[in-house]
Amino acid sequence: MKTIDEFTMPYGVVDKIDAFGYLEELKKNPDAPRKHGKILLVTSDTPLKASRGEGKTTATIALIDALRERGIDAAAVLRQPSMGITAAGSKGGASGGGKSSLEHPELADWGLCGxxxxxxxxxxxxxxxxxxxxxxxxxxxxxxxxxxxxxxxxxxxxxxxxxxxxxxxxxxxxxxxxxxxxxxxxxxxxxxxxxxxxxxxxxxxxxxxxxxxFVDLWRITNILTDAVKPVKTQTQQGSPVYLHCGPFGNVSLGIPSLVSVEMACSLHDVVVVEAGYGADAGAQKWLDIACREYGAQWPSFAVIVTRATTWRDDPALQWRYPFHVKHLENLDIPTFPLINLWDGEDGEIPELREEAKELGFRTPIIGNLFRDGGEGIADQLDPLIDAIENHPMPSAVHSHKGMSLVENLRWTAEKAYGVPRERVIFKDGFTDSLLSAARLCKSAGFDITELALLAVKSPATMTDDDTAPADERTVTLKKVEPHTGAGVVQVNLTTSLTTPMPKIV
Missing domain, CATH: 3.30.1510.10 (Domain 2, N(10)-formyltetrahydrofolate synthetase)
Structure with a gap:
C-alpha cells in the first residue's frame, strides 16, 4: 500500500495532500495499518458581536500543542478564513494568534493556499x-x-x-x-x-x-484540481495541522471538508475539528449535516470556547453559554468549558472556576492562550485526557431525510436554539417560498425532504431576540433556497447576510 507521503506534494512552504487518493487507497487495503482517531469538536459561545471571535482557532492550536506535550498524538483540522471579511488577517482568520498560531499564518489569512x-x-x-x-x-x-x-x-x-x-x-x-x-x-x-x-x-x-x-463538467472540475487537496502545515510548536475549506457556520457549513477530517483520523489518535462561529452555528452543522446526513464521525468530546466577558458581562445573554454546554452534554458528548482570557484577567480565575462549578460544568480549562499557548493549559487537561482514554467511540446517528422541512426546522429550533416548536414563526411569504422551492426541486428530479437542512442565520444571535425572556423567544422562518448539487436546502431565519459585506470589518 502507498503511504501518505506518496500522496503529499510541496506547495510553496507547505504541503498539499491528495486526500481523495489516499482514502481510496485505504479503502482498497482495509487491513493496512491505520489509526481510528477520535474527534474533539471545538466550537464557541455565541459571540456578542459578529466581528469579535471568541478564539476558537487559537484554542484549537493551543489544545493540540498541549495534548502533544502530554504525550497524545493530536492534530487539528482548521477551516480556511474568508480573506476579505477578516481584512486579510487583521481580525481573526484561520491561523490563531500569539504563541497559539500557525508557522506561516499569512498563507491562511491571505488565501495563499489557493x-x-x-x-x-x-x-x-x-x-x-x-x-x-x-x-x-x-x-x-x-x-x-x-x-x-x-x-x-x-x-x-x-x-x-x-x-x-x-x-x-x-x-x-x-x-x-x-x-x-x-x-x-x-x-x-x-x-x-x-x-x-x-x-x-x-x-x-x-x-x-x-x-x-448543457455544460462539460470537466471544465469546472479541472479548475478544482488543487483546491480539493487539504493543506498540511504546523503550529509554531511543530504540531500537525490540516487546513481545508470555508468558514461561516452562520450562512454556510462553516466546517472543514469531510475528507480532510477522515484523512486526519486515519493518521492521528485525536483530531481536533474547528467549527465556525458558535455551538448554534458551525457545531450544529457538524452534528446535523456532516454527521447526521453525510456520515462524518460523531464527536467523542467537545470544547466550547468563551471569553469571560461574553459569558458573564451581559445579564440578558448569560443564558447562552450554559445552554450550549448542556445541549452538547445531553447528546452524550463530554463537553469542557474553555475560557480564553484577555490580558489583565488572570485574577478572575478563582471566581470563574467557582461560577463554573455552580453551573454544573465539568472542570473548566482557563488560560491566556495568546500569551501562553498550550504550555499554559497542559497541566489542566487530566479530565479531558480521561475522556479521551475512556469514553467509547460514538455510534452513528439517525438521518432526518424524509422529515418535512418545517418539522426539521422546529426540531432544530428546539434543540439548537432553545425555542419550542410552537414559537417558530412563519414570516409573510415563507410558505410561498417553501412551496416554490419544493416545486423547483421536483421539476429538477429531487425531493426537498431528502435535502439536509442548512439554517442561514445571524452569527451573533440564536433567536429573533436573545435578550427576551425565555418564554418569549422566537425563531422566524423567512426564505427557502435549495442547493440540489450540495444536497442541502438553505432556510433563512433571524437576520443573515450571504451577500458580500458592505464594509471591511
Whole structure:
C-alpha cells in the first residue's frame, strides 16, 4: 500500500495532500495499518458581536500543542478564513494568534493556499455558462449566483443589460456558495462532478434546468484540481495541522471538508475539528449535516470556547453559554468549558472556576492562550485526557431525510436554539417560498425532504431576540433556497447576510 507521503506534494512552504487518493487507497487495503482517531469538536459561545471571535482557532492550536506535550498524538483540522471579511488577517482568520498560531499564518489569512480563489473562479464560470444559456434560449432565468471574496456594496445588487431585457443577478460570499458546500461534503472528484451537474443553473418556462444538461463538467472540475487537496502545515510548536475549506457556520457549513477530517483520523489518535462561529452555528452543522446526513464521525468530546466577558458581562445573554454546554452534554458528548482570557484577567480565575462549578460544568480549562499557548493549559487537561482514554467511540446517528422541512426546522429550533416548536414563526411569504422551492426541486428530479437542512442565520444571535425572556423567544422562518448539487436546502431565519459585506470589518 502507498503511504501518505506518496500522496503529499510541496506547495510553496507547505504541503498539499491528495486526500481523495489516499482514502481510496485505504479503502482498497482495509487491513493496512491505520489509526481510528477520535474527534474533539471545538466550537464557541455565541459571540456578542459578529466581528469579535471568541478564539476558537487559537484554542484549537493551543489544545493540540498541549495534548502533544502530554504525550497524545493530536492534530487539528482548521477551516480556511474568508480573506476579505477578516481584512486579510487583521481580525481573526484561520491561523490563531500569539504563541497559539500557525508557522506561516499569512498563507491562511491571505488565501495563499489557493482553494478560495479556485472555488470562486469555478462558480463564476458556472454563472457565465448560465448567462450564455440565456442567450442561447436554454434558460430564461439565472438562479446560480456569482461569488466574491471581496467586500463591496456594489456587488450586493446588480442588473445585467441583455439588450432585450434587464436581468437581475446575485453575488454571494465564496464560503456561502454552493460550490464550496459541494467541495466540503464530497469524497471524490467523481462525486464533485456529479454534484456540480446537479446544480440548478436556472429555469426554462418555470422548470429547473441543471448544469449537466448543457455544460462539460470537466471544465469546472479541472479548475478544482488543487483546491480539493487539504493543506498540511504546523503550529509554531511543530504540531500537525490540516487546513481545508470555508468558514461561516452562520450562512454556510462553516466546517472543514469531510475528507480532510477522515484523512486526519486515519493518521492521528485525536483530531481536533474547528467549527465556525458558535455551538448554534458551525457545531450544529457538524452534528446535523456532516454527521447526521453525510456520515462524518460523531464527536467523542467537545470544547466550547468563551471569553469571560461574553459569558458573564451581559445579564440578558448569560443564558447562552450554559445552554450550549448542556445541549452538547445531553447528546452524550463530554463537553469542557474553555475560557480564553484577555490580558489583565488572570485574577478572575478563582471566581470563574467557582461560577463554573455552580453551573454544573465539568472542570473548566482557563488560560491566556495568546500569551501562553498550550504550555499554559497542559497541566489542566487530566479530565479531558480521561475522556479521551475512556469514553467509547460514538455510534452513528439517525438521518432526518424524509422529515418535512418545517418539522426539521422546529426540531432544530428546539434543540439548537432553545425555542419550542410552537414559537417558530412563519414570516409573510415563507410558505410561498417553501412551496416554490419544493416545486423547483421536483421539476429538477429531487425531493426537498431528502435535502439536509442548512439554517442561514445571524452569527451573533440564536433567536429573533436573545435578550427576551425565555418564554418569549422566537425563531422566524423567512426564505427557502435549495442547493440540489450540495444536497442541502438553505432556510433563512433571524437576520443573515450571504451577500458580500458592505464594509471591511
Amino acid at each position: 482553494e478560495m480563489a479556485a472555488i470562486e473562479n469555478a462558480q463564476n464560470l458556472l454563472a457565465s455558462f448560465a448567462e450564455k444559456a440565456v442567450d442561447d434560449g436554454l434558460i430564461d432565468t439565472v438562479l446560480v449566483p456569482r461569488v466574491s471574496e471581496v467586500p463591496s456594496r456594489m456587488l450586493r445588487a446588480t442588473v445585467v443589460d441583455r439588450g432585450k431585457a434587464n436581468v437581475p443577478e446575485r453575488t454571494v460570499l465564496t464560503p456561502a456558495s454552493e460550490l464550496m458546500q459541494i467541495v466540503v461534503l464530497s469524497r471524490s472528484m467523481e462525486e464533485i462532478s456529479e454534484r456540480v451537474g446537479n446544480m440548478i443553473a436556472g429555469t426554462k418556462d418555470g422548470k429547473a434546468v441543471l448544469f449537466r444538461e
